[in-house]
Amino acid sequence: MNKSYLKMNRGELLQLREQLRREYKNYKALGLKLDMSRGKPSIKQLNLSMGMMDVFHSESDLKCEDGTDCRNYGVLEGIPEAKRLLASIAEVSPENIMIFGNSSLNVMYDSIVRAFAFGIMGNEPWCRQGEIKFLCPAPGYDRHFRITEAFGFTNIPIPMTPEGPDMDLVEEYVNNDPAVKGIWCVPKYSNPLGISYSDETVKRFAALKPAADDFRIFWDNAYSVHHLYEDRRDVILEILEECMKAGNPDIVYKFTSTSKISFPGSGVAAIASSLANLEDIKKHVTAQTIGHDKLNQLRHVRFFRDRYGVEAQMRRHADILRPKFEMVEDTLELELGGLEIASWTKPLGGYFISFDSLPGCAKAIVAACKEAGVTMTPAGATYPYGKDPKDTNIRIAPSYPDIEELRMAAKLFTLCVKMVSVDMLLEQP
Amino acid sequence: MNKSYLKMNRGELLQLREQLRREYKNYKALGLKLDMSRGKPSIKQLNLSMGMMDVFHSESDLKCEDGTDCRNYGVLEGIPEAKRLLASIAEVSPENIMIFGNSSLNVMYDSIVRAFAFGIMGNEPWCRQGEIKFLCPAPGYDRHFRITEAFGFTNIPIPMTPEGPDMDLVEEYVNNDPAVKGIWCVPKYSNPLGISYSDETVKRFAALKPAADDFRIFWDNAYSVHHLYEDRRDVILEILEECMKAGNPDIVYKFTSTSKISFPGSGVAAIASSLANLEDIKKHVTAQTIGHDKLNQLRHVRFFRDRYGVEAQMRRHADILRPKFEMVEDTLELELGGLEIASWTKPLGGYFISFDSLPGCAKAIVAACKEAGVTMTPAGATYPYGKDPKDTNIRIAPSYPDIEELRMAAKLFTLCVKMVSVDMLLEQP
Numbered sequence: 052m053n054k055s056y057l058k059m060n061r062g063e064l065l066q067l068r069e070q071l072r073r074e075y076k077n078y079k080a081l082g083l084k085l086d087m088s089r090g091k092p093s094i095k096q097l098n099l100s101m102g103m104m105d106v107f108h109s110e111s112d113l114k115c116e117d118g119t120d121c122r123n124y125g126v127l128e129g130i131p132e133a134k135r136l137l138a139s140i141a142e143v144s145p146e147n148i149m150i151f152g153n154s155s156l157n158v159m160y161d162s163i164v165r166a167f168a169f170g171i172m173g174n175e176p177w178c179r180q181g182e183i184k185f186l187c188p189a190p191g192y193d194r195h196f197r198i199t200e201a202f203g204f205t206n207i208p209i210p211m212t213p214e215g216p217d218m219d220l221v222e223e224y225v226n227n228d229p230a231v232k233g234i235w236c237v238p239k240y241s242n243p244l245g246i247s248y249s250d251e252t253v254k255r256f257a258a259l260k261p262a263a264d265d266f267r268i269f270w271d272n273a274y275s276v277h278h279l280y281e282d283r284r285d286v287i288l289e290i291l292e293e294c295m296k297a298g299n300p301d302i303v304y305k306f307t308s309t310s311k312i313s314f315p316g317s318g319v320a321a322i323a324s325s326l327a328n329l330e331d332i333k334k335h336v337t338a339q340t341i342g343h344d345k346l347n348q349l350r351h352v353r354f355f356r357d358r359y360g361v362e363a364q365m366r367r368h369a370d371i372l373r374p375k376f377e378m379v380e381d382t383l384e385l386e387l388g389g390l391e392i393a394s395w396t397k398p399l400g401g402y403f404i405s406f407d408s409l410p411g412c413a414k415a416i417v418a419a420c421k422e423a424g425v426t427m428t429p430a431g432a433t434y435p436y437g438k439d440p441k442d443t444n445i446r447i448a449p450s451y452p453d454i455e456e457l458r459m460a461a462k463l464f465t466l467c468v469k470m471v472s473v474d475m476l477l478e479q480p
Numbered sequence: 481m482n483k484s485y486l487k488m489n490r491g492e493l494l495q496l497r498e499q500l501r502r503e504y505k506n507y508k509a510l511g512l513k514l515d516m517s518r519g520k521p522s523i524k525q526l527n528l529s530m531g532m533m534d535v536f537h538s539e540s541d542l543k544c545e546d547g548t549d550c551r552n553y554g555v556l557e558g559i560p561e562a563k564r565l566l567a568s569i570a571e572v573s574p575e576n577i578m579i580f581g582n583s584s585l586n587v588m589y590d591s592i593v594r595a596f597a598f599g600i601m602g603n604e605p606w607c608r609q610g611e612i613k614f615l616c617p618a619p620g621y622d623r624h625f626r627i628t629e630a631f632g633f634t635n636i637p638i639p640m641t642p643e644g645p646d647m648d649l650v651e652e653y654v655n656n657d658p659a660v661k662g663i664w665c666v667p668k669y670s671n672p673l674g675i676s677y678s679d680e681t682v683k684r685f686a687a688l689k690p691a692a693d694d695f696r697i698f699w700d701n702a703y704s705v706h707h708l709y710e711d712r713r714d715v716i717l718e719i720l721e722e723c724m725k726a727g728n729p730d731i732v733y734k735f736t737s738t739s740k741i742s743f744p745g746s747g748v749a750a751i752a753s754s755l756a757n758l759e760d761i762k763k764h765v766t767a768q769t770i771g772h773d774k775l776n777q778l779r780h781v782r783f784f785r786d787r788y789g790v791e792a793q794m795r796r797h798a799d800i801l802r803p804k805f806e807m808v809e810d811t812l813e814l815e816l817g818g819l820e821i822a823s824w825t826k827p828l829g830g831y832f833i834s835f836d837s838l839p840g841c842a843k844a845i846v847a848a849c850k851e852a853g854v855t856m857t858p859a860g861a862t863y864p865y866g867k868d869p870k871d872t873n874i875r876i877a878p879s880y881p882d883i884e885e886l887r888m889a890a891k892l893f894t895l896c897v898k899m900v901s902v903d904m905l906l907e908q909p
Contacts, residue, residue, distance in 0.1 A: 089553065097551040104540055107533040122526040124518065124744040152581050157769040164593050168607070168631060178597070178607040194767075201767040202597060315553040317775040338630040340586040341623075344773065346746040 055391040056472055064477050071470040075423065078463050083424030085460040090242070090402035091451040092311055092368070099367050100313045106353040113349060121345035127336060128329075129321070133348035137321040139358035140276060141307040142289045147323050149332060152343045155308035155320040159269060160198050162304055162322070165335045166232070166265065167202055172301070172331045174265035177202075177232060186224055186234035188216035190405060190433030190444045192242040195235040195271065206435035209234070211244055215252035222259065229262040233269050239287050240274035243405040243433055243446035245398020247285035257293035259302065268303040274401040276365045277311060279373045283399050291323060300325045309351060311368070311402070312361060319351050375449040379404055379461045386465035392472040395447075404447040405433075412471045413442045419467035425460045484820040485901055493906050500899040504852065507892050512853030514889040519671070519831035520880040521740055521797070528796050529742045535782040542778060550774035556765060557758075558750070562777035566750040568787035569705060570736040571718045576752050578761060581772045584737035584749040588698060589627050591733055591751070594764045595661070595694065596631055601730070601760045603694035606631075606661060615653055615663035617645035619834060619862030619873045621671040624664040624700065635864035638663075640673055644681035651688065658691040662698050668716050669703035672834040672862050672875035674827020676714035686722035688731065697732040703830040705794045706740060708802045712828050720752060729754045738780060740797070740831070741790060748780050804878040808833055808890045815894035821901040824876075833876040834862075841900045842871045848896035854889045 059067065107113070113121045115130040128134070129150025138145040151158045170176040177183050185199040189208040196206050207224065209216045215238070224231045236256075238248040248256075256268055270290050278284045294302050301324075309318035322332065355361050380397055383406070387393045395406045408416055413430035420427050428446040431437040447464070449457055488496065536542070542550045544559040557563070558579025567574040580587045599605040606612050614628040618637040625635050636653065638645045644667070653660045665685075667677045677685075685697055699719050707713045723731050730753075738747035751761065784790050809826055812835070816822045824835045837845055842859035849856050857875040860868040876893070878886055 091553050094549065097549065100551075101538040101540075104536040105538045109530040109534045111530075111533055120523065120526065122529075122743045122746065124520050124739075153773045154769045154771075160768040164597065167597060168593065176607075178605075194770075197767050201764065310553075314551045314775060316771050317551065317773045335630065338623075338626050339589040340583045342583075342745050344582045344746045344776070346743060347773070347776070 053387075053389040055389060056476060057391045059476075061477070064473050068470070068473045068477065071466060071473060074466055075419070075470055078466065079423045081424070083459065083463065085424060085452055085456050086426045087448050087452065087457075087460050087464070088426045088428045089451070090311070090448045092315060093371065093451050093453065095371050096368055096450070097314065099364060100354070103313060103350055103354040106350055107346075113346065115345070115349055119345075121349045124341045126345055127340070127342050128333065129343070130345050130348050132352045133319060136352050136355060136357065136361070137307060137319065138323070140309070140361060141272060141305060141321065141323040142275070143291050143305070143323045146326065147291060147329070149322050149329050150343060150348060151320045151322065153317055153320065153347070155271065155273065155306045155310065156194055158320050158322055159195070159271065159306055161339075162269070162332070163198055163202060165332065166267075169335055171265040171267065172327065177265075180230075182230050184224070184228065184231045186216075186221060186231060187435045188234070188236065189435060190243050190439075190446070191235060192237055192271070193428070193432040193437075195269070196435045199233070199235070200436065204232075208435050211241075211246070213246055215246070215248035218252055218255045222255065225262070225266060226260045227262055231261070232263055232265060233267050236268060236270050237273055238270060238290070239272060239285060240277060240398055240401025242273065242401065243403040243444075245396045245401050245403055245405060247287050250288050253288040253290060253293055254297070257290065257297040257299055257302070259299065261302070266302065270303050270305040272305055272307050273311070275307060276361060277368070277402070278365065278400040279369050279376055280399055281366070285399055291325070301328050304328065312364060313351060313354070317347065319348055372450055375454060375457055376404065378454060378457060379447060379449045382458065382461040382465060386462070387468060390469070390472075393468055402448060402450055404449065406445040406447055407443045408445065408468060409472050409475055410441045410443055412468070412475050413439060413445050415471040415474070416464075416467045417445060419471060420464055423463055423467070425463050427464070482816075482818040484818060485905060486820045490906070493902050497899070497902045497906065500895065500902060503895055504848070504899055507895065508852045510853070512888060512892065514853060514881055514885050515855045516877050516881065516886075516889050516893070517855045517857045518880070519740070519877050521744060522800065522880050522882065524800050525797055525879070526743065528793060529783070532742060532779055532783040535779055536775070542775065544774070544778055548774075550778045553770045555774055556769070556771050557762065558772070559774050559777050561781045562748060565781050565784060565786065565790070566736060566748065567752070569738070569741075569790060570701060570734060570750065570752040571704070572720050572734070572752045575755065576720060576758070578751050578758050579772060579777060580749045580751065582746055582749060582776070584700065584702065584735045584739065585623055587749050587751055588624070588700065588735055590768075591698070591761070592627055592631060594761065595696075598764055600694040600696065601756065606694075609659075611659050613653070613657065613660045615645075615650060615660060616864045617663070617665065618864060619672050619868075619875070620664060621666055621700070622857070622861040622866075624698070625864045628662070628664070629865065633661075637864050640670075640675070642675055644675070644677035647681055647684045651684065654691070654695060655689045656691055660690070661692055661694060662696050665697060665699050666702055667699060667719070668701060668714060669706060669827055669830025671702065671830065672832040672873075674825045674830050674832055674834060676716050679717050682717040682719060682722055683726070686719065686726040686728055686731070688728065690731070695731065699732050699734040701734055701736050702740070704736060705790060706797070706831070707794065707829040708798050708805055709828055710795070714828055720754070730756050733757065741793060742780060742783070746776065748777055801879055804883060804886055805833065807883060807886060808876060808878045811887065811890040811894060815891070816897060819898070819901075822897055831877060831879055833878065835874040835876055836872045837874065837897060838901050838904055839870045839872055841897070841904050842868060842874050844900040844903070845893075845896045846874060848900060849893055852892055852896070854892050856893070
């Protein structure tokens with residue numbers, strides 16, 4: 052058991068600082084170049100889907116099941132078998148699915164565009180409604196927050212609890228302020244906390260009574276099938292069904308994609324929503340494009356076949372990811388356990404470990420890592436406007452480096468945590 | 481030589497009408513189901529690119545030339561070799577290219593979105609500028625007009641001449657009215673006329689002195705390499721270069737795609753513009769997506785290799801398309817030549833023949849075709865708001881049906897033209 056830094060006297064801390072600085076200097080001399088900044092699959096994971104390159108050849112029949120030639124124009128909402136596949140991933144009925152291009156982020160962005168330029172279901176366009184507010188459960192996904200920031204909306208941070216966003220606060224905002232038009236959610240294995248929303252949280256979302264008719268929940272189910280363990284898995288309630296039951300069928304846009312199932316950037320993204328919402332969306336998308344890439348839709352269906360094929364693939368991903376998560380968690384425990392200078396999550400799925408340092412240390416830790424050649428997600432990125440009020444949160448993405456690189460990166464990271472924490476403790480009066 | 485309908489007396493016209501109606505009745509009995517409405521490649525044309533399905537297999541190295549793994553996230557502006565390929569099609573330098581997804585229409589739409597929501601290069605967003613006007617050379621491409629209509633802009637029709645849009649009128653609007661923010665152009669083998677802009681027209685475009693700083697030419701070079709003949713080809717001046725020479729480097733967005741080179745809906749689209757414009761665009765696209773489908777970009781490059789590969793492919797397309805265009809033109813000449821009730825274009829490339837009836841007949845002709853099982857593009861579609869002031873223009877798309885179907889469809893079309901024209905002439909006092 053390590054001795055708590057909080058219980059060390061000044062002399063001990065000074066001595067420790069010298070030792071840590073020497074260690075750090077040695078690391079720097081190694082000239083590392085490692086990256087734990089983004090949730091990118093590793094090369095081994097990408098290799099899992101290489102069979103997708105064999106499903107089509109020059110003699111293939113590229114008609115989908117309704118006889119449509121997938122090589123030609125048309126079919127705005129996606130081919131039937133792709134709708135079925137994405138529906139099974141999203142846990143909804145195929146009629147509630149509309150397929151888009153390669154990026155669910157792009158689908159979310161375009162959903163904001165439609166609300167901004169044309170309004171949702173006959174409501175006044177957001178661009179003519181004055182201040183627009185978006186709720187941002189934080190720590191959360193930086194790219195979500197950046198979209199609403201780009202449109203000039205006010206991003207309001209909502210604290211996260213182990214059960215999901217602070218629902219008292221969400222209800223207070225949504226049910227009383229008509230300027231609140233949306234909330235960004237990653238309900239399962241959330242980015243970066245790795246927590247999943249409790250049943251009560253989902254039910255409270257479904258039962259919201261928004262002051263604004265054009266309020267929508269942006270439910271980014273990015274990690275719906277991205278489990279790390281076979282025997283311990285989070286299960287969340289299906290939001291469309293809950294909204295329907297609560298008499299709020301149109302309140303949610305649910306997003307999904309195969310980005311971290313097949314190939315990031317070459318997958319298939321979709322939106323799941325009520326028929327009324329899909330009708331409203333389709334009306335506008337008709338002017339935007341003739342259709343998305345049906346060959347890629349068909350390629351995915353021929354490769355995965357169905358939900359079972361996807362699940363088999365996700366087990367293969369888990370076998371690659373799990374040891375990486377465990378190695379980082381073990382390193383954190385070994386190096387930082389008992390020091391009382393840090394806490395971190397141990398998610399059962401998703402792509403991130405969320406780390407919290409002593410207040411005021413996160414930026415300095417990330418900077419020290421950077422200086423020694425290990426790139427982390429910028430501290431603060433998980434908060435709206437990049438401002439972590441306590442400067443504690445760091446998102447760790449263990450997926451991309453190979454295990455030996457990761458061991459090195461994790462060790463260096465813990466060293467930086469110690470070093471910065473000691474500095475901080477020494478500065479305190 | 482057929483006898484001009486305009487020289488027939490009432491008795492002759494009445495007799496002719498009876499005969500035409502009998503013929504029409506016989507056609508209707510055939511229960512045809514033919515489509516000359518959209519510029520879709522035929523199955524034979526799609527087959528030309530099936531080799532693209534063989535370029536990747538499960539052992540392929542999917543790194544692009546700079547070593548980036550195309551299977552993973554990233555590379556917002558496109559992989560270098562795809563930029564080079566699309567640049568060669570767009571006749572610009574690769575540094576002036578940014579690659580997008582599968583649809584150039586979507587790229588145009590999103591360009592409008594950016595101007596609408598964020599403004600062009602620091603100018604006030606269009607959504608806060610009151611009335612926005614767009615010039616629409618007509619007859620033109622219905623999907624262009626629909627985009628600006630969707631955003632609530634005022635679409636102003638500009639008459640077409642054999643040299644391109646009426647440039648006196650374009651200059652008058654653009655150089656004097658700051659509400660005029662853009663113009664839709666299909667400069668080569670234009671949709672639907674099939675004409676190409678003269679050097680003088682292109683130079684006058686490049687030399688515009690817009691009243692609005694945020695005016696842009698939307699230059700949709702959809703048919704840049706889509707020739708029908710080997711020995712007779714239209715050549716147009718390259719607009720980026722002309723704008724540069726005229727001291728207007730930022731005035732144009734040029735759009736291109738491989739939709740009618742490889743697979744419509746599964747091709748690669750791009751924008752070509754000045755570095756300053758691309759910087760402005762990239763700033764916003766960064767919030768929209770992590771990147772487009774790099775595997776599809778690489779697939780295209782591996783299949784076509786370079787501009788020469790594309791040109792070889794376009795010759796194969798031409799060999800399939802040319803007989804169809806000629807058959808329709810021959811049928812029009814044989815059936816309608818000398819009747820003085822119609823005129824039509826004989827383009828050297830592109831996807832359309834533009835047909836003009838007697839004033840007030842186009843809608844009735846298209847309706848008669850429909851009733852007998854032949855679908856044409858709705859009359860009026862080639863004009864803003866679907867309103868052809870003289871009701872004369874019909875767009876003929878000969879690409880999709882096979883040649884025997886096309887013969888039948890063209891014959892029926894000419895019959896409908898005759899029948900409706902005779903009705904019209906008989907109604908006149």
